[in-house]
Amino acid sequence: MNHLLSIEDLDRAGIERIVAQAARFAEVSDREIKKVPALRGRMVLNLFYEASTRTRSSFELAAKRLSADVVNFAASGSSVEKGESLKDTILTLSAHKPDAIVLRTPWAGAAELVSRWCSAAIVNAGDGKHEHPTQALLDVYTLRKRLGGIDGASIWIVGDVTHSRVARSNIIAFQRMGAKVTVAGPPTLIPRGIQALGCEVRFTLDELHSANVVYALRMQRERMSETWVPSLREYAAWYQINGRRLGPRQILMHPGPVNRGVELSGEVVDSPQAVITAQVEAGVVVRMAVLYELLAGTREPQPVPERQLA
């Protein structure tokens, strides 16, 4: 694997390999000295075009635990605000010879584009509404730890699927691991054609009880101004995961940050069914595994970036 651009880059064996490696790194996190020298002398560049605290710090922590050097580059307050294009930013930063670039942008396909412009390994940390593959990997890791296996599990992804890169990566990853995926949410927030990814679609939570896992998506407040739903109050009335809707044997997941009282009631966030903090914990070890897979040992030298258009 040269890059992690999409969860599609990984077959089931690939996902299992990374999850298994993450499990080995979990042991490191429990040590008093939480560091291994695996990537000493390697440089990881975090390039974030969107505000992100948790994903960025998770990658930073992962790289540091592997003894890599980390440089954080936020798009705000930089040359990007002076009008530098994505391509020129990449060419400029490439002069520092990073071994990996962790990239978060608001644009679908940006990670793939960047992978053609430089020789570093690219990790897609979110490209617009398209994908967030490391989130899918850490969710698989978390679920496997909790359930033992995912094969045959019924997983419901609930909420704003239209604007969710997490939903897209997870639909693919969960299915690849043998689960049956259903997406549910208001008709205005379920994209037309999503069934082509292989999932089922529901517009109510009437059958939510059939799920083994309930994966709630963040409901962004800014969606209200664009009238995707009439009000947060109505959204919560129909789609909030609360004590009434969540069964005692169901597992509750959420990519964070949570809007308590909107997509999740406070009681379920604090319930034993919720694995939300376990997901955050898994984030570091899974990202360690991804960086390790990409950078440890010999990496194929990459061809000189092509000059021509995509």
Add this chain to the structure above:
Amino acid sequence: MAAKPLVHGPQQPADLLLRDVHVLDPRAGIDARHDVRVRAEVIAELGAPGALQNDNGEEVVEGHGRHRLLPAFFDPHVHLRTPGQEHKEDLETGTRAAAAGGFGGLIAMPNTDPVLDSAPLLRSLRDAAAREARVPVGFLAAITRGSEGEQLTEMAELRQEGALGFTDDGRPVQSAGMLRKALQYQRLCGGVIALHEEDRTLSRGGAMHEGAVSAALGITGIPTISESTMVARDAALASYEDARAHFQHLSCTASVDAIAEAKARGWKVSAEVTPHHLLLTEEDVRGMDTRMKMHPPLATDADRRSLIEGLRAGTIDCVATDHAPHAREEKEVPFEQAPMGTTGLETAFAALYTGLVLTGALELGLLVERMTAGAGLFELPTPRIAVGEPADVTLVDLEAEWVAGERGWESRSENCCFAGRALQGRVLLTVTAGAVVYRERAFSVVASR
């Protein structure tokens, strides 16, 4: 008011003997080998192969009995980007691209900077075209000032200055009331009202066709109803005002159906379709190649097949390229950030010949008819291969295979959705307004002895 003729730069009249070419002009009813003499800006003589003598040292072009001589194509939908965006294209580069594609005439869109919405601007553009344009060019002016949809342009004065018609292409008229006024005013000034159909309340924020691929990519989709509901609405408006409306770049089944219905009712509507909508689909967008990003977006294969059938049946009158050049740096960005548009002049014939004729979807004669029909829709003479007619012809080698873009482009821009594709059929020579405006580089013109 009658349409003013197209304008072009100064040209040396050709003196040519096209020897043993296979002349194909469905309108003239010719599909046979001939010698053809071009002299004094007209088709001077037609004769059996070997019948015409090289009489006064003219250039001789060998057709070997197989190169097809066609009426020159006409493109009613081109963005020449002048004035204001000459870094993408200008009158000279755009018309050079047209000549290379076998086009003998074209109509430029008014969504320039500033928008072509006043007579002085049109006059200066026609003056510039009279110096720089390699092939004859006509202009559409804007329907509303600045294409802002608020106030009509001085349509009658624009007509007097030579506007072939009016369009707010790219920033379509949203208000039915405003469009109705333009259609009413057409009674005074004439000219065709050309409509890029898009309901912006449905298309806003979209970067590609709404469907399975946009859902998978997480890119906001543009639903086909954004186009088809406006086609239906505006056809009804045109009918109510007994006006003449032309529908630009249809992209989906529902729009073809709406035009078919309007035509069945006898309304004065016509329609065009682009090579990319006839040949590509949303699947081609999966790689998020920005050259596949255009308005209207590439739709499903079912839509594509409806467009082919519409073109074959005559519901769609003609092919238009919607040649929309953009600079490399503008397109070399993430898909959602890129501007809409693909170039198309240099690949139109070969792409359609390869994708429709060779696959059996459309006969060559019908393709030639549809690639030349645009002129008549705008009240311009249709090129015709007959003695005494203006020399507007294109010579093509139907066997030549090439890769689009392998030798660069005549256009200033390279954002062609067919770049890198293996195509068959190559334009060897374009003659328009009696002058040779393009010669394929490797094509040898045999000097006379």
